[in-house]
Amino acid sequence: MKKIPRRDKLKIYGDLLMILNNQSKTEKIILSQVQMRMGVPFDRLKNYISELTDLGLIENEHSFKLTEKGRQYLIEYANVLDFMRRMGLSYR
Amino acid sequence: MYDPTIRTAIEVVSAILCFILLRFMIKPYKLTGEGRYLGLPLGFGFLGVSYIIGALTFSEIILSFRQLAYLQLFARTFAYCFLVVTYYFSKKPLKNSRIKWNITLSLLIVALTASIVPSIVIPEIAANSYQATQAYVRMFNLICLLYISIHTLRSHIEKPDPTTIWVPFGFILLGISQYSLLIWAIDGSIFAFNGALVLRLMALTVFLLVSYLTFRNPSKKVI
Numbered sequence: 001m002k003k004i005p006r007r008d009k010l011k012i013y014g015d016l017l018m019i020l021n022n023q024s025k026t027e028k029i030i031l032s033q034v035q036m037r038m039g040v041p042f043d044r045l046k047n048y049i050s051e052l053t054d055l056g057l058i059e060n061e062h063s064f065k066l067t068e069k070g071r072q073y074l075i076e077y078a079n080v081l082d083f084m085r086r087m088g089l090s091y092r
Numbered sequence: 093m094y095d096p097t098i099r100t101a102i103e104v105v106s107a108i109l110c111f112i113l114l115r116f117m118i119k120p121y122k123l124t125g126e127g128r129y130l131g132l133p134l135g136f137g138f139l140g141v142s143y144i145i146g147a148l149t150f151s152e153i154i155l156s157f158r159q160l161a162y163l164q165l166f167a168r169t170f171a172y173c174f175l176v177v178t179y180y181f182s183k184k185p186l187k188n189s190r191i192k193w194n195i196t197l198s199l200l201i202v203a204l205t206a207s208i209v210p211s212i213v214i215p216e217i218a219a220n221s222y223q224a225t226q227a228y229v230r231m232f233n234l235i236c237l238l239y240i241s242i243h244t245l246r247s248h249i250e251k252p253d254p255t256t257i258w259v260p261f262g263f264i265l266l267g268i269s270q271y272s273l274l275i276w277a278i279d280g281s282i283f284a285f286n287g288a289l290v291l292r293l294m295a296l297t298v299f300l301l302v303s304y305l306t307f308r309n310p311s312k313k314v315i
Contacts, residue, residue, distance in 0.1 A: 088244030
């Protein structure tokens with residue numbers, strides 16, 4: 001099995017926001033599926049989700065979805081990662 | 093033909109391009125907060141400063157030509173050093189590299205101060221050693237640019253994508269520009285000198301286009 005490299009919180013938040021954003025477009029978010037995609041234990045995933053909610057990046061009405069602030073953060077995050085990739089810099 | 097006005101104009105344009113690039117280059121550091129990405133804005137910032145010093149030197153506003161040219165030489169060298177260490181540490185795992193990065197950055201700052209202060213305190217040092225120093229310094233710059241070009245090319249080869257070829261291309265242009273300056277420093281070829289300035293402008297334009305297309309392209313679907 002391929003070893004998942006260690007991620008810092010910033011990357012975890014970014015990945016989680018991206019997964020939540022992609023899933024919320026198509027279906028109701030099921031946390032176990034998010035957990036599988038993220039590759040983190042369920043209790044830690046719940047902690048991350050509560051941290052993102054506290055930061056105002058996601059909200060939980062009927063299902064989890066990104067707030068405007070979360071969407072802006074995700075756009076900036078994706079842009080900077082793309083820029084670093086284009087500049088030949090790795091982010092790990 | 094060497095025209096100081098054109099030379100000054102090119103230095104000013106290069107400095108403006110570098111300071112615009114600085115706004116983009118600081119973004120990885122601002123987002124991640126990781127010191128190892130600080131070399132990118134520091135590198136382009138120092139490049140910009142070196143071009144400003146170049147403009148002052150060649151416009152002949154300030155008379156101590158050798159002293160300023162000496163400062164310009166070292167500002168540019170340290171710019172490339174900052175870029176090299178950023179590329180070097182970007183491949184290393186974060187956990188092990190944080191202390192090493194801090195030590196390297198501190199050493200670079202000490203070395204920068206140690207190289208520049210004597211030329212300010214005792215201007216004769218800069219005046220007497222400029223000619224001999226510039227060939228070695230330009231050779232060192234060339235090695236730095238070679239390292240960055242290979243590093244970025246390897247990143248491109250690992251995950252080939254048409255968008256990632258432009259930055260290695262830009263660094264290769266900067267490297268050829270530095271090589272041309274080395275030829276100029278050795279045999280005074282004006283063709284090599286003019287070629288170096290044109291190649292430098294081309295390289296900075298490539299970096300600017302890459303940055304602009306990443307952050308400003310409205311058609312790019314981010315999410």
